[in-house]
Amino acid sequence: MGFFDALHLARLQFGFTVSFHIIFPAITIGLASFLAVLEGLWLWKKEHVYKDLYFFWSKIFAVNFAMGVVSGIVMAYQFGTNWSYFSTFAGSVTGPLLSYEVLTAFFLEAGFLGVQLFGWDRVSPRMHYFATLMVALGTLISATWILASNSWMQTPQGFEVVDGKVIPVDWFRIIFNPSFFYRLPHMVLAAYLSTALFVAATAAWHLLKGNGNGAVKKMLSMAMWMLLGAMPLQLLVGDAHGINTLEHQPAKLAAIEAHWQNRPGEAVPLVLFALPSNDDETNHFALEVPHLGSLILTHSFSGQIPALKDFPKEDRPNVPVVFWTFRVMVLLGMLMLALAFWGLWLRTKGRLYNHGGFLRFALLMGPSGLVALLAGWMTTEIGRQPWVVYGLMRTKDAVSNHAAAAMAGTLITIIVVYLLVFGTGVYYLLRLAAKGPQQASPVNPDPNHSPARPLSAAEEGLYDEETH
DSSP, X not given: OOTTSHHHHHHHHHHHHHHHHHHHHHHHHHHHHHHHHHHHHHHHHOOHHXXXXXXXXXXXXXXXXXXXXXXXXXXXXXHXXXXXXXXXXXXXXXXXXXXXXXXXXXXXXXXXXXXXHHOTTTSOHHHHHXXXXXXXXXXXXXXXXXXXXHHHHHSOOSEEEETTEEEEXXXXXXXXXXXXXXXXXXXXXXXXXXXXXHHHHHHHHHHHTTXXXXXHHHHXXXXXXXXXXXXXXXXXXXXXXXXXXXXXXXXXXXXXXXXXXXXXXXXXXXXXXXXXXXXXXXXXXXXXXTTHHHHHHHSSSSOOOOOGGGSOGGGOOOHHHHHHHHHHHHHHHHHHHHHHHHHHHHHHHTOTTTOHHHHHHHHHTTTHHHHHHHHHHHHHHHHHTTEEETTTEEGGGTSOOOOHHHHHHHHHXXXXXXXXXXXXXXXXXXXXXXXXXXXXXXXXXXXXOOOOSGGGGOOSOSSOGGXX
């Protein structure tokens, strides 16, 4: 098959839509919890700075939530249009799991979102805080069901295959499959880190522009505490996830490490840099640290892991892509850790809010959480190839019988529409962030006004008078 056949075009289309979609739920998860913390601190301390930040970030949350919902709908339809054989084979598992996400998480979010965004002066403070907590809980429940479905595709269990179709026999084992307990916290922490970096970058932008009010300083402080607490925890979860991958998806881990073969008694090195070649089955220009791969992966000085040559070529993922996406994720994680400890050091010196180099670094790192999240997702999904359900169904057997021309046409259309619609949405989000937190005022001060959509919570227009 050529690269521009229906299979690869369908994979590109799904990969493009998921890559766009995943960034919005990640920020939604993080901001929902951030808003819950802000309102809780406001109720506890009665300091207006927390109320200022709540109203500021609730506007950004509303726009981001709306874009996440819209981008997710397109992705869901592709299961039936582009991956019909997968839906026929595994729909009895993935279909109910996605339905549970709608029936629990989405309904919970939708039910309380209006109260959260527009009910500040309509309900009691405790009721409003309850609504904020329910929306935050809904985002976490949503992540739970989505990760349960995707994790089952990575490490399937609790089923039987009857007449070429998956039949669930144990929903507990399906949901709590072997990789679920590692992938869920890894994703949630990634969402929190992405949000913390976004918040920190927004604060750094305003501080560099000379807007150093109390709300801006407070959100930088809170973001740096989150980064300092979550990043080391993410490293521990990532290490545990790697050990789990070694047990259940050894070919993926071998590709991550670009480890081609084992020699008797030889430890696994850690490959820092290389140009892996699928055709030559070797690494060119490799820079390695002896024994360190064994120490990290097996927690022993000379342990070995399965090598790529232990698997048939047709059962291996694309090694260069998996190798490099993983290293992008790790490199950005190390930079996040450096930013967190630099911030801690500056805090002890009383210079957290006025060190130009640190603030510029924080601003530069603003999108790094989302880039790392996308790199990790690519590592996970491309590393699973050539399987769509690991060990059960190959990706080439899951795609619908569409002509390549039809797939190319829909792919181009989706790219153009997404760049136009969501490009505009991201531009609007950045405009909202650039305005900065103002003095606290209700999101919906007019008691006779009843907005019907989340975007109504963002009062600013896309263009202000100066742009006309």
